[in-house]
Amino acid sequence: MNKSLHQLLAVEELTPETFVLHFERNGFQFKPGQYAVLRNPETGEAREYSIYSSDRDERLSFLIRKVEFGDFSRYLRHLLPGSTLQIEGPRGFFVLDEQVLAGQPTLLIATGTGISPFHSFVQSYPELNYQLLHGVHFPDEAYGRQSYAPERYQLCTSRQEGSDYFGRVTYYLKEHPVEEDTICYLCGNSEMIEEATNILEGYGLSPENIRTEVFF
Ligand SMILES: Cc1cc2nc3c(=O)[nH]c(=O)nc-3n(C[C@H](O)[C@H](O)[C@H](O)COP(=O)(O)OP(=O)(O)OC[C@H]3O[C@@H](n4cnc5c(N)ncnc54)[C@H](O)[C@@H]3O)c2cc1C
Known part of the structure; x- marks a missing residue:
């Protein structure tokens, strides 16, 4: 180390x-x-x-x-x-595994600066087959949006309209079902991670395909 x-x-x-x-x-x-x-x-x-x-x-x-x-x-x-x-x-162990690197559909869900490890993923592995949901309060908090392909990035704002989706990432997830074989990485505050995990398990994802990193 x-x-x-x-x-x-x-x-x-x-x-x-x-x-x-x-x-x-x-x-x-x-x-x-x-x-x-x-x-x-x-x-x-x-x-x-x-x-x-x-x-x-x-x-x-x-x-x-x-x-x-x-x-x-x-x-x-x-x-x-x-x-x-x-x-x-x-x-830490919040890293990508062979399945993801081989092209398995991957959903990255972040709140706030929880997008940081995903920026590292996407910059390190440009071929990644991902969709990214980024939850913030206001539209100007889309940190580094230009780093992600526009069709792969969804900004969710909870306090002001003007983004891709007005509402929390968990509301977005409730309205947009996720395929069972998707591998999910969740990073940010513990409340979002707990709620999002429950929603994803409700869609039939297995717990080992839901990986989490809690910031606070
Ligand atoms: C594995 C891991 C990775 C992390 N990565 C990042 C990162 O990439 N970027 C980043 O900015 N932070 C990250 N954090 C959070 C970071 O470690 C600190 O907790 C954060 O910067 C606050 O520290 P502080 O001393 O300023 O606040 P403190 O004095 O420790 O806390 C003040 C208050 O703020 C609350 N709080 C703590 N963190 C946050 C937050 N992020 N947003 C809102 N309220 C908060 C606390 O609950 C407390 O009530 C990470 C945490 C962990 C465990």
Whole structure:
């Protein structure tokens, strides 16, 4: 497991609350879908973040939302290029298996920054046979939408119209049945994951074909 200091190369602002931190990679090896622990080398405080970049990228990148009253995400928001952070990992088992890589239909369901591991999947495996459902509050939170083929990406907004679907991803799932042989990856908050899992099981998907990563 890697545990080393990485210099921040650039901060890319996506919305007032959301940004991508691009670090030098320094040979950090990972499988798309895994996460790393980012640690403040001065205080020792740390949090987990999914890796946003592809396994071929020269940089190691993370998509982060500044959480209101959140200690660590606010600290990350104020980092300037040139600062260094300790990065530990890779960690986690939220990775694609042989069936998915062989072309089995795959449904990716994210809320908010839960789209981060899916960005890494799609950038690392351009041939992936996927559909992506991204749930956010407002239409301008379609982080990195241009990274996905338009016919594979559905934006669901729960608080304002102007997206592909007005309503939560779980409402979308209730209205759009999923084939039993689909492999599903769910990433985001625990409430969405629990509700979406129940809906998918109701469509006859087996539990081993529903893989989850809970952010909070
Ligand atoms: C495996 C894993 C991968 C993760 N990947 C990412 C990622 O790619 N991008 C990312 O932005 N976060 C990710 N997270 C969440 C991240 O680790 C932190 O929890 C988050 O940045 C908040 O930390 P904080 O110190 O700012 O807030 P804290 O001070 O720890 O919490 C403040 C309050 O905010 C709530 N909260 C925590 N996280 C969120 C959130 N994301 N949205 C809304 N409310 C929240 C907490 O419940 C708490 O009430 C991941 C978590 C896990 C476990």
